[in-house]
Amino acid sequence: MASFCHRCGTSLRAGDAKRMGDYAVQTAEGVTQLALISTVMPHTSRRSADNYRWAMVLSGVLILGATALGLLPIAIAAAAFLVPLTYIVYIDDVNLWEEAPAAVVVGLFVATGALAVLVSLFFYEWVFDGQWASFSGGGRSRGGIGALSFPALLIFAVLLPVVAEVAKNVFAVLLASRDAFDDMIDGLTFGVAAGTAYAAFETLVVYSSVFTAQEFRTESGIGSWIVVVLNVMVVKSLIYGTATGIAVAAFSGKGEGYDGFTPAYFANFGLAVVANIAFWLGVRLLAYLPFGNMLGLLWGLVILAALILKIRMMLQVALLEAAVEAAAKGDGSEDKRSTFLETFCPECENMLLPNASFCIVCGTSVRSSSRQAKRAMGVGSVPAASTPPAAPTNGGAA
Structure with a gap:
């Protein structure tokens, strides 16, 4: 069961849109925690x-x-x-x-x-x-x-x-x-x-x-x-x-x-x-x-x-x-930070939903992830498996 909305990051269990208990950058920490x-x-x-x-x-x-x-x-x-x-x-x-x-x-x-x-x-x-x-x-x-x-x-x-x-x-x-x-x-x-x-x-x-x-x-x-x-x-x-x-x-x-x-x-x-x-x-x-x-x-x-x-x-x-x-403007597919199929959260390593801004399990923001993590997650580049097949040539199979 999802704990956070994958588009807006709202805590679904607590119903807390501001999420003061979960820091969106690192959800193991609170927002008011003195973590340098x-x-x-x-x-x-x-x-x-x-x-x-x-x-x-x-x-x-x-x-x-x-x-x-x-x-x-x-x-x-x-x-x-x-x-x-x-x-x-x-x-x-x-x-x-x-x-x-x-x-x-x-x-x-x-x-x-x-x-x-x-x-x-x-x-x-x-x-x-x-x-x-x-x-x-x-x-x-x-x-x-x-x-x-x-x-x-x-x-x-x-x-x-x-x-x-x-x-x-x-x-x-x-x-x-x-x-x-x-x-x-x-x-x-x-x-x-x-x-x-x-x-x-x-x-x-x-x-x-x-x-x-x-x-x-x-x-x-x-x-x-x-x-x-x-x-x-x-x-x-x-x-x-x-x-x-x-x-x-x-x-x-x-x-x-x-x-x-x-x-x-x-x-x-x-x-x-x-x-x-x-x-x-x-x-x-x-x-x-x-x-x-x-x-x-x-x-x-x-x-x-x-x-x-x-x-x-x-x-x-x-x-x-x-x-x-x-989320109000669209489904996120046009966002340069969009996620695709079979990509994983760099924080908890659970699978991310397509076009996610947040992990639904731990609530970590995809936006705050590093370039290395985003490449591993597949953010910003559609993987080859999701690329549509090319049209057959004249000599191809029907």
Whole structure:
């Protein structure tokens, strides 16, 4: 007996069209579950998600080990690029766009990284270097929060996040406006890639003194550096990526074609800006308290959790509403993502119905499957067995 409608994804047993208990990307999870990998890498299956999860955990342990040994240049550079490089591997692995799977995102990564370097140099070294020196220097230890420069706080915790978010969106939105990348999950992918790339290159500029120091190995303040590396490696990178992913996903919109610069896009762009401002205001102000670096890290995790839930709800609504619209327009045979006879769900491996948008057993969205899974499922190409026989020639059998 079917548990889900194969066209609109509605839960037939619960009668729940919104399916808050079953995440359409990976139905073993709930929509409000704080699961990072299935959120920022929606084309992964449960099996492949575990591979990325363990790869990031093991890499993170090695980076923290380098930090504990005082090898800060290695630790900070590796921490800055851990998430974005993992994301490039993910893009190449799931082969989202067969024509140029990794090249598209590598180009986005480099272009956004160049913008990040220019913006960071402008704020940290070329124009506001004096304010940055007073803001990041010894004011915390000499005068506490009373020595805080509010103009510097506004520049680096309010103005810079606004400018940075614009820079993160530029090339991601440009790619999302192309016909080949018109899906909301494509927009999310571009946004996460651009955001994490910006975070990596900004980190290189901010901590440039670490790379130019005469001593390669540091022996003092290791505990504080471990917290800083955790913030750079996980929290900052993922906040930048998820916030920009939300904005660009709203630009793409649901269903075929992109929505463009709609009120929904500007609302979600504003949400991304607010999340970044809230993160940096918290980090900067909490630094004046005892154990301020650790408190800043925890504050960042709270912001990240809120962004993850926002993305999951956006994708859930988009996948279900797009399927309903497609079902209202036709039987799905004209959809480029249509399934055919003898194709199987990549998540539970049960057979899919023809022209299905969802698996009737587990409810997984066909739209969120990777290219490899879709090829195995037969999506987008009619198998030879279903091709009608050619008309007989004159000499053929009657």
